[in-house]
Amino acid sequence: MNDFRLAIINTGAANIHSVEKAVRIVGGDPIVTTSADEISSADAAILPGVGANDAVMQQLVDRELIETIRDFASSGRPLLCVCLGMQILFESSEEGELPGLGVLRGRVVRFPSVTGNSNGRRLKVPHMGWNKVRFLDDLVTRHPVFSGIEQDTYFYFVHSYHCVADDASDIAATSPHGIEVCAAVVHDNVVGTQFHPEKSGRSGLEIYSKFLAYARRRP
Amino acid sequence: MLTTRVIPCLDVDQGRVVKGVSFVDIRDAGDPAELARFYDSEGADELVFLDITASSDARNTMVDVVERVSAEVFIPLTVGGGIRSREDMRRMLEAGAEKVSVNSAALANPKLIEECAEEFGSQCVVLAIDAKRVEEPAMIERSDGGSDIAEALWQVYTHGGRRATAVDVIKWSRMGAEFGAGELLVTSMDADGRKTGYDCDLLRTISSQVSIPLIASGGAGTLDHFVNAVTDGGADAVLAASLFHYGELRIQEVKSHMAESGLPMRLVH
Numbered sequence: 001m002n003d004f005r006l007a008i009i010n011t012g013a014a015n016i017h018s019v020e021k022a023v024r025i026v027g028g029d030p031i032v033t034t035s036a037d038e039i040s041s042a043d044a045a046i047l048p049g050v051g052a053n054d055a056v057m058q059q060l061v062d063r064e065l066i067e068t069i070r071d072f073a074s075s076g077r078p079l080l081c082v083c084l085g086m087q088i089l090f091e092s093s094e095e096g097e098l099p100g101l102g103v104l105r106g107r108v109v110r111f112p113s114v115t116g117n118s119n120g121r122r123l124k125v126p127h128m129g130w131n132k133v134r135f136l137d138d139l140v141t142r143h144p145v146f147s148g149i150e151q152d153t154y155f156y157f158v159h160s161y162h163c164v165a166d167d168a169s170d171i172a173a174t175s176p177h178g179i180e181v182c183a184a185v186v187h188d189n190v191v192g193t194q195f196h197p198e199k200s201g202r203s204g205l206e207i208y209s210k211f212l213a214y215a216r217r218r219p
Numbered sequence: 220m221l222t223t224r225v226i227p228c229l230d231v232d233q234g235r236v237v238k239g240v241s242f243v244d245i246r247d248a249g250d251p252a253e254l255a256r257f258y259d260s261e262g263a264d265e266l267v268f269l270d271i272t273a274s275s276d277a278r279n280t281m282v283d284v285v286e287r288v289s290a291e292v293f294i295p296l297t298v299g300g301g302i303r304s305r306e307d308m309r310r311m312l313e314a315g316a317e318k319v320s321v322n323s324a325a326l327a328n329p330k331l332i333e334e335c336a337e338e339f340g341s342q343c344v345v346l347a348i349d350a351k352r353v354e355e356p357a358m359i360e361r362s363d364g365g366s367d368i369a370e371a372l373w374q375v376y377t378h379g380g381r382r383a384t385a386v387d388v389i390k391w392s393r394m395g396a397e398f399g400a401g402e403l404l405v406t407s408m409d410a411d412g413r414k415t416g417y418d419c420d421l422l423r424t425i426s427s428q429v430s431i432p433l434i435a436s437g438g439a440g441t442l443d444h445f446v447n448a449v450t451d452g453g454a455d456a457v458l459a460a461s462l463f464h465y466g467e468l469r470i471q472e473v474k475s476h477m478a479e480s481g482l483p484m485r486l487v488h
Contacts, residue, residue, distance in 0.1 A: 015317070016313075017289070018315050021290045021293075025290070050340050050342065050343070051338070051340035052337070055338070125430060126401055126402075126431070128342060128455075129222060129224050129455065129456070131220065131222070132220075154485040158317075158342040160342070177220065198293055199293060199295045200293070200294075201294050
């Protein structure tokens with residue numbers, strides 16, 4: 001237990017520190033790192049991200065972390081990807097030229113420019129603010145990271161592009177913003193949230209807490 | 220769908236909140252972290268901290284404030300006041316701010332918005348605009364020596380509202396969005412502090428022309444004012460300061476009232 005190592009992969013993204021603070025307040029002791037060795041030897045990892053696709057992918061290319069993260073994802077060890085961190089799990093993004101990690105099949109696309117809601121009001125992009133998250137699995141089959149979180153709990157979102165998964169089974173939750181936005185993904189040990197748990201108050205901290213518990217439980 | 224956000228704004232001078240909360244049993248009404256915790260528990264959807272520190276050598280204090288607040292309160296935090304460069308913005312984001320607002324410096328150099336949006340993403344960049352109704356239409360000199368009457372209904376003020384510019388608020392809002400701002404925080408200087416309601420004409424004109432989210436600021440005095448800013452003004456978020464600080468209205472009652480009026484709200488228990 002004491003030698004459990006959690007790595008927060010430093011993508012150069014501005015929210016690294018908020019993620020670290022959130023993990024610490026729920027009892028984690030993460031290292032924030034760009035070192036391939038430290039990531040590879042960690043028991044669990046978090047991949048945060050904000051900003052633009054190419055900026056983050058270029059950072060990962062420059063730091064030679066692409067293979068490191070892919071290997072980590074396929075190793076079965078818990079990996080939590082947040083916001084842009086979740087988007088780069090996919091193969092490509094309309095936001096940039098650089099390919100994604102390709103851990104999940106699918107792509108990232110811009111919100112349609114003309115989307116309306118039922119009130120006839122124009123929907124704004126970025127999708128910024130608190131929105132309801134609806135999990136697709138019921139409580140029994142839910143991934144441990146999302147277990148016990150009530151349907152329609154509000155989480156904080158900020159993004160202009162959204163994920164379109166090829167495999168519907170990768171989608172763990174959606175939120176309504178003109179379309180049903182992919183709000184969370186689960187693929188075995190790989191979990192992603194489009195929303196920012198580190199900015200979603202108590203509900204968000206609960207996700208970091210459950211991720212830690214899930215990661216520590218694993219052999 | 221997205222809920223309407225209710226945002227208390229706190230003025231910070233040399234690391235201390237001024238006009239601090241004065242109606243509840245708070246140990247230290249000047250402590251930014253304590254007030255942030257209080258407003259989080261009240262159901263605030265975000266917090267805005269405005270650094271009104273006059274001297275630039277005291278600016279580091281604001282970084283400490285953001286560090287401390289973001290280690291305890293896990294809702295989005297916007298920091299503004301005196302942000303002049305990409306470097307200033309980076310320090311605030313690294314300290315734990317979710318968004319940083321720019322005002323005077325962006326007007327002097329609109330490229331600042333573009334640079335910051337490129338580096339940190341549009342979602343981090345809030346363009347704050349202080350707007351004042353034009354009382355007498357300004358005469359604008361043409362290059363041929365003649366003059367035109369400006370069409371602007373509202374003009375931009377900078378430097379905490381102390382300095383008038385010839386810039387049209389509506390045009391500047393559009394430009395800000397084009398340069399990559401992710402959100403607008405528009406304060407009506409006419410309405411500010413008067414509690415007669417937000418300037419819904421101003422809000423509506425902007426929200427009908429700009430597709431990024433709009434935070435309404437200045438003028439809230441009653442529960443219905445908050446509703447009107449959204450239904451009439453098209454705002455995505457509503458901001459108030461002293462109304463909340465002096466306990467004239469509680470965030471919870473504002474949110475309940477807005478929900479009863481049919482707006483989607485995040486209600487916390």
